[in-house]
Amino acid sequence: MATRRDVLKLGLAAGGAGLLTARRAWTQNRELVKFLCPPDNRPRQINDQPPSPKAEPWRAKLFVPPVMPPVPQLVPPPDPRAHQRYGEFLPQKFYEIREQEFSWQYHPDPPYDKGSYSWGFQAGNFLPSTPGPTYQARYGEPVLVRRYNELPTVGRAKVNFGLASTTSHLHNAHTASESDGNPVDWIDSGEFWDHHYANFPAGHDPLQKLSTLWYHDHRLDFTAANVYAGLAGFYCLFDEDDTGDENTGWHLPSFPKYDIPLIFQDIRFGLAADGSAQVVFDAWNTDGMLGDRMTVNRRITPRFEVEPRKYRFRLLDGGPSRFYELFLRSSRTDNRRLQYPRFTAITGDGNFLPEPLDTESIFLGVGQRVDVILDFSAYKPGDHVYLHNRLQQLNGAGPTGAYLDFDNPATNLLRFDVVPLTAPDNSRIPNQFRPWPRIDLSAVRRERVWTFDYEGGLWTINGHVMDPNRVDAGIDQGSAEIWTFRNGGRNWSHPIHSHFVEFLILAINGRPYRESFIQSVDAPVPATSHKAELEAVQGQGSHKVELEAVLGQGSHKVELESVLGAAAHTRPEVQSFMGGRRRDVAILLPSDEIKLYMRWPDFLGKYVMHCHNVVHEDHAMMIRWDIVEPGKGFDTPRSADAVYEPPPESPPHVEIRPANPAQADGPSPPPVPPQED
Amino acid sequence: MGDPGDKAMKDRREILAAGAKAVTAIPALALGMTDDCERPARGPNAGEIPNHVVITHQGAKALFYDDLVAGRMVVLHCMSIATEPRYRTVESLARVQPLLTGRLGRDVFFYSLTVDPERDTVNALRDFAARQGAGPGWSFLTGEAAALLDLKERLFSHSGGHVHGDGGEAEDCAMAMLRYGNAAVGLWGSVPAGSDPEWLVRRLSWVEAREPAAGPPRRGGPHPDTYLRSEGRMS
Numbered sequence: 001m002a003t004r005r006d007v008l009k010l011g012l013a014a015g016g017a018g019l020l021t022a023r024r025a026w027t028q029n030r031e032l033v034k035f036l037c038p039p040d041n042r043p044r045q046i047n048d049q050p051p052s053p054k055a056e057p058w059r060a061k062l063f064v065p066p067v068m069p070p071v072p073q074l075v076p077p078p079d080p081r082a083h084q085r086y087g088e089f090l091p092q093k094f095y096e097i098r099e100q101e102f103s104w105q106y107h108p109d110p111p112y113d114k115g116s117y118s119w120g121f122q123a124g125n126f127l128p129s130t131p132g133p134t135y136q137a138r139y140g141e142p143v144l145v146r147r148y149n150e151l152p153t154v155g156r157a158k159v160n161f162g163l164a165s166t167t168s169h170l171h172n173a174h175t176a177s178e179s180d181g182n183p184v185d186w187i188d189s190g191e192f193w194d195h196h197y198a199n200f201p202a203g204h205d206p207l208q209k210l211s212t213l214w215y216h217d218h219r220l221d222f223t224a225a226n227v228y229a230g231l232a233g234f235y236c237l238f239d240e241d242d243t244g245d246e247n248t249g250w251h252l253p254s255f256p257k258y259d260i261p262l263i264f265q266d267i268r269f270g271l272a273a274d275g276s277a278q279v280v281f282d283a284w285n286t287d288g289m290l291g292d293r294m295t296v297n298r299r300i301t302p303r304f305e306v307e308p309r310k311y312r313f314r315l316l317d318g319g320p321s322r323f324y325e326l327f328l329r330s331s332r333t334d335n336r337r338l339q340y341p342r343f344t345a346i347t348g349d350g351n352f353l354p355e356p357l358d359t360e361s362i363f364l365g366v367g368q369r370v371d372v373i374l375d376f377s378a379y380k381p382g383d384h385v386y387l388h389n390r391l392q393q394l395n396g397a398g399p400t401g402a403y404l405d406f407d408n409p410a411t412n413l414l415r416f417d418v419v420p421l422t423a424p425d426n427s428r429i430p431n432q433f434r435p436w437p438r439i440d441l442s443a444v445r446r447e448r449v450w451t452f453d454y455e456g457g458l459w460t461i462n463g464h465v466m467d468p469n470r471v472d473a474g475i476d477q478g479s480a481e482i483w484t485f486r487n488g489g490r491n492w493s494h495p496i497h498s499h500f501v502e503f504l505i506l507a508i509n510g511r512p513y514r515e516s517f518i519q520s521v522d523a524p525v526p527a528t529s530h531k532a533e534l535e536a537v538q539g540q541g542s543h544k545v546e547l548e549a550v551l552g553q554g555s556h557k558v559e560l561e562s563v564l565g566a567a568a569h570t571r572p573e574v575q576s577f578m579g580g581r582r583r584d585v586a587i588l589l590p591s592d593e594i595k596l597y598m599r600w601p602d603f604l605g606k607y608v609m610h611c612h613n614v615v616h617e618d619h620a621m622m623i624r625w626d627i628v629e630p631g632k633g634f635d636t637p638r639s640a641d642a643v644y645e646p647p648p649e650s651p652p653h654v655e656i657r658p659a660n661p662a663q664a665d666g667p668s669p670p671p672v673p674p675q676e677d
Numbered sequence: 678m679g680d681p682g683d684k685a686m687k688d689r690r691e692i693l694a695a696g697a698k699a700v701t702a703i704p705a706l707a708l709g710m711t712d713d714c715e716r717p718a719r720g721p722n723a724g725e726i727p728n729h730v731v732i733t734h735q736g737a738k739a740l741f742y743d744d745l746v747a748g749r750m751v752v753l754h755c756m757s758i759a760t761e762p763r764y765r766t767v768e769s770l771a772r773v774q775p776l777l778t779g780r781l782g783r784d785v786f787f788y789s790l791t792v793d794p795e796r797d798t799v800n801a802l803r804d805f806a807a808r809q810g811a812g813p814g815w816s817f818l819t820g821e822a823a824a825l826l827d828l829k830e831r832l833f834s835h836s837g838g839h840v841h842g843d844g845g846e847a848e849d850c851a852m853a854m855l856r857y858g859n860a861a862v863g864l865w866g867s868v869p870a871g872s873d874p875e876w877l878v879r880r881l882s883w884v885e886a887r888e889p890a891a892g893p894p895r896r897g898g899p900h901p902d903t904y905l906r907s908e909g910r911m912s
Contacts, residue, residue, distance in 0.1 A: 191895045287850065
């Protein structure tokens with residue numbers, strides 16, 4: 001019996017002999033309409049697809065990732081020659097983390113109870129999870145993380161949309177290039193990579209310290225798929241102020257019991273033939289993907305028991321494409337302040353704000369983090385406080401700017417269930433943290449403009465798309481530069497992330513961002529037009545809540561004494577917090593232009609800047625920039641071969657990997673040198 | 678076996694065979710077909726990739742998913758003869774072609790889908806393919822305009838309405854992109870068509886099915902000469 005391929009082969013062979021006139025060919029084509037599958041009611045875009053199976057909100061329990069356990073040593077030992085400045089930052093702790101595939105329960109009810117195949121991380125005696133274990137790192141304590149790729153190979157993985165070839169970026173660690181998780185520094189299944197995290201602030205400047213980082217896959221072409229599959233987790237960096245102990249330092253709520261990381265990811269599920277719900281990925285849309293089941297730490301709209309006390313939550317937009325604006329509402333209708341509690345924001349992306357501020361909402365683009373303090377001390381056991389995302393988004397290109405009502409179930413994220421206090425709350429919210437790092441304009445060597453646009457189905461940066469062997473910017477080590485990010489589009493948004501260091505915003509849409517500014521938005525109102533609303537969200541005159549003005553006139557004196565039973569304290573208050581002045585993700589809403597200051601000390605090598613809508617990133621909105629020796633920087637893009645000699649900087653795996661071990665044994669591992677004393 | 682669906686499938690095969698052998702296609706209605714469309718049933722992308730009838734530049738009819746894509750490693754892209762000078766994606770694939778000798782036409786296939794089926798007829802595409810030096814395993818596809826449009830919109834979908842800062846409509850078609858994938862696995866990636874030809878070939882190796890790794894874990898990196906390079910071996 002002829003197989004289909006035989007039929008095709010036959011067709012190809014015979015077709016070549018059939019010389020058709022154009023007219024006859026066209027006539028024949030027209031007959032094909034009879035063979036044309038009619039529309040099958042399957043929408044073209046995942047965003048319009050049938051909804052995921054129903055999932056009752058507040059049924060699932062919040063998953064809190066375990067704290068990453070260290071191991072006494074690594075066998076074989078790390079190779080000091082493989083790392084920049086290894087001897088200066090000898091690892092004091094070692095970790096082994098394993099990328100694995102497993103069944104993850106997103107929700108306890110059918111069909112989710114059967115589990116859904118996911119990728120994530122495993123360490124110590126913990127079961128593999130997504131998000132993976134949370135690192136508890138400390139400034140002054142360098143660590144070495146050995147990451148094993150133990151994912152099933154292509155063709156064997158149940159998560160068939162991800163590529164079982166991984167590179168893990170520690171977003172936005174101040175890390176040497178070879179430990180950064182560059183998109184081309186991948187390992188295949190059966191291999192490991194050593195990440196040396198030196199845990200010192202950029203330029204040894206204490207004002208450059210960071211707090212909430214996260215690790216996630218960054219594989220060239222497959223970042224969206226691999227992160228969506230679950231390859232993400234948190235890395236919390238502490239120091240003598242932010243100690244993780246509410247009895248010392250700044251007295252922030254203790255890690256990990258009262259200091260909880262929360263990653264928001266919107267996932268779409270389909271019903272599989274076996275009756276289970278499986279994660280659905282759309283490989284065909286270039287604008288981005290939206291899921292219809294909102295997950296927090298990979299549980300669908302979960303609940304979390306809290307004591308009537310202060311908590312620190314580390315909020316992270318884990319993508320792939322959705323923007324969030326988070327609001328709180330509680331079951332306490334007797335008191336407006338308790339019904340609509342405020343967030344106290346303490347960080348923006350990785351860094352502490354100069355001082356905490358109270359805000360009605362938190363705006364997050366993909367990759368952005370904000371740490372907040374939520375104080376439940378005025379609530380009684382049995383009360384509920386709900387976390388909502390009210391920002392409307394209809395496709396991957398960006399938010400519409402409109403707000404959804406609290407009662408819209410699509411806004412549901414997380415419910416806090418207040419339970420009795422078990423121990424005194426010794427945590428405090430300090431009045432001040434640390435000032436922004438200094439801007440040293442005398443160190444500025446170059447100014448560059450990056451325009452983010454769209455052409456031929458590709459997302460472009462200055463007309464270019466990602467080429468791992470093209471260096472778009474050569475940056476003098478130790479120098480500063482002024483970069484301008486420009487959105488070349490009127491109706492799409494980009495969260496733009498650059499690796500290695502955080503930047504300081506100088507101006508948004510031509511308005512200087514003075515020290516006293518807090519990025520903020522006006523009161524949310526239903527959108528009258530997209531444009532108007534987006535302008536209201538991002539600025540065009542609304543990043544204008546000056547701290548001085550707020551403190552001087554409009555500041556609400558937050559009467560915590562009367563409301564919360566604590567000592568009275570005045571904090572600046574804004575309507576919406578967009579991450580503050582110092583960031584590692586710049587939110588480019590339509591037509592926006594953001595000017596920023598950045599400085600690159602300490603290491604050399606290749607890094608990337610890209611859109612953190614990871615679907616845009618995978619459709620090539622990414623450029624490589626390199627830190628080069630002082631004086632050797634350059635402006636126009638160059639081939640890496642022209643920059644490095646010899647050999648051109650080549651990732652270990654640019655060679656074609658054998659598809660079958662029988663075909664080749666592959667390169668033998670490099671000799672293991674003795675460990676440095 | 679024996680249900681009406683199987684019958685329809687068998688008929689379709691015969692039609693394809695007949696249509697390919699002889700240029701006189703048998704009217705579908707004469708075979709009792711109705712407008713109910715049988716979706717492809719096999720493979721992980723069966724529900725996603727349309728199974729439209731297309732015609733190759735060699736004049737053969739084929740079901741796009743069943744006959745061309747299913748079970749194979751493929752590169753898909755949109756093109757037209759008229760816009761090739763602008764996007765040069767065919768030129769890119771022509772540079773990749775010699776790097777895949779022995780694979781292209783065996784288990785790797787290129788499909789160049791015209792977005793201009795009225796002008797890019799079988800004859801026009803045949804001449805064009807010859808000029809580009811397209812060998813076995815590389816098919817230029819034309820056919821009913823609705824079929825080609827649906828393929829483009831399914832495989833290169835977007836939310837539409839892209840407007841540049843100057844107010845001009847952005848080019849929404851995916852003319853500068855290649856989709857590459859392994860339809861036996863359901864694994865798909867995207868790459869700018871202008872990428873380095875060797876990197877395009879590497880990408881096919883990424884999505885190729887492979888055996889589990891054997892033996893103890895191997896060190897994958899970083900490279901042991903990092904510290905040397907970090908001392909600045911610049912040209």
